[in-house]
Amino acid sequence: MEKVALIKATSYEQNEVTTAIEKAVNLLGGIDKFVQKGQTVALKVNLLMKATPEKCMTTHPAVVEAVAKLVLKAGGKPFIVDSAGGPFTEGYINSIYNASGMTLASQNSGAPLNQDYTYYEVENPNAKVGFKFPIVSAIDKADVIFNLTKLKTHSFTGYTNAIKNMFGIIPGLAKVEMHGKYRDLDVFIDFLYDIWTYLNGKVKLNITDAIWGMEGFGPSNGTPKQMNAILASENPLALDYIATQLMTLIPETTPIIRKGIEHGLLEQNPEIEVLGEDLTQMIVKDFKTCEPNNYKPYANYVPQFLQGTVHRVMTKRPVIPKAKCKGCGKCHDHCPAKAITMHPHKNKRFAKIDYNKCIRCYCCQELCPFGAVKIKSGIIYKILHIKKNKNRTTNPHSHHNQGKSETPH
Numbered sequence: 001m002e003k004v005a006l007i008k009a010t011s012y013e014q015n016e017v018t019t020a021i022e023k024a025v026n027l028l029g030g031i032d033k034f035v036q037k038g039q040t041v042a043l044k045v046n047l048l049m050k051a052t053p054e055k056c057m058t059t060h061p062a063v064v065e066a067v068a069k070l071v072l073k074a075g076g077k078p079f080i081v082d083s084a085g086g087p088f089t090e091g092y093i094n095s096i097y098n099a100s101g102m103t104l105a106s107q108n109s110g111a112p113l114n115q116d117y118t119y120y121e122v123e124n125p126n127a128k129v130g131f132k133f134p135i136v137s138a139i140d141k142a143d144v145i146f147n148l149t150k151l152k153t154h155s156f157t158g159y160t161n162a163i164k165n166m167f168g169i170i171p172g173l174a175k176v177e178m179h180g181k182y183r184d185l186d187v188f189i190d191f192l193y194d195i196w197t198y199l200n201g202k203v204k205l206n207i208t209d210a211i212w213g214m215e216g217f218g219p220s221n222g223t224p225k226q227m228n229a230i231l232a233s234e235n236p237l238a239l240d241y242i243a244t245q246l247m248t249l250i251p252e253t254t255p256i257i258r259k260g261i262e263h264g265l266l267e268q269n270p271e272i273e274v275l276g277e278d279l280t281q282m283i284v285k286d287f288k289t290c291e292p293n294n295y296k297p298y299a300n301y302v303p304q305f306l307q308g309t310v311h312r313v314m315t316k317r318p319v320i321p322k323a324k325c326k327g328c329g330k331c332h333d334h335c336p337a338k339a340i341t342m343h344p345h346k347n348k349r350f351a352k353i354d355y356n357k358c359i360r361c362y363c364c365q366e367l368c369p370f371g372a373v374k375i376k377s378g379i380i381y382k383i384l385h386i387k388k389n390k391n392r393t394t395n396p397h398s399h400h401n402q403g404k405s406e407t408p409h
């Protein structure tokens, strides 16, 4: 039976975080089970963009520091690594290391920050869609990977945690290319699982920072939400299965989990042993979830040839208010569908979206450093969404609200 450790932690005070992580890892068999003396361990964090820990977009440095020290204690050689949403270059990644607190976590723990910005193409003959893709060399060459994730909503996939975090091993702007190539949500998720099959068991441990997560329109434009939890598991999908319940989601209804079961990472209606806290007491009842982009309630009654058009008018769409846009051009540079153009306005520029080209991947919303991209639902989407929520089964575990949600720290 798969096991997930669930430990309560209410703040990012280092001692509390370290104790919670040690407890979680010990419940799973202890750190020596996951790393051998002398092995290099890539601590694959979530560093979405240049943001301070208080924004709750990135794995908190207290979590990274605690895990790094644990690996060092076991005789492993940890290093901190991620390829964020922008270019995979020394200057850009170091600015994110500094803003996110990774530099401090590195100094405090002794685990270096990855400074190898090379990558190469790898092959996966067992893939469903991604037979070849580029990968960050340092992660590929590590003996072992620890997946250190942040629990958040996600405008495209519904939520992001253990499974989705591995998309960050694709270097910088190649991620844009992958979004362009795998536009349909189900196909994109197939690609995520292709990354996991390529890694072939090298990810020995998954640890989630859900002390503060993100609700609403994540992964960057949502609202920080106190959730008071650290989770850990050897199985990333089992971890997501439990973590999504903390967000009040019904796991099998989320595309990542549904597809993960198809890919054989878990059985249908899996039995998962939760070690530590009582899951029913940890669920954040008033958590604001986010509908994934593959919501197709019309699929049974609209002819195939019209589905593209109908999907466009019935999905959430990104909107860039002229007054909010600073004209930096980041969304333009990263849009996989080349749907964004820059236009002069008074003495600056603003970004404009061509909705006929837009594939609703929400990368623009994810990466806009000024939070200028809003996600808007059309009236038809809203009506159907309300109807769908009415039909949704109430989660039997949802009866305890842990959230205070004022400030993260």
Ligand code: SF4
Pocket (backbone or CB within 6 Å): 320, 324, 325, 326, 327, 328, 329, 330, 331, 332, 350, 351, 367, 368, 369, 370, 371, 372, 373
């Ligand atoms: S929407 Fe955001 S990312 Fe795009 S140009 Fe405006 S400020 Fe920059």
Ligand code: SF4
Pocket (backbone or CB within 6 Å): 318, 334, 335, 336, 337, 338, 339, 340, 353, 357, 358, 359, 360, 361, 362, 363, 364, 365
């Ligand atoms: S406009 Fe935004 S949501 Fe649409 S394809 Fe481009 S990046 Fe994706």
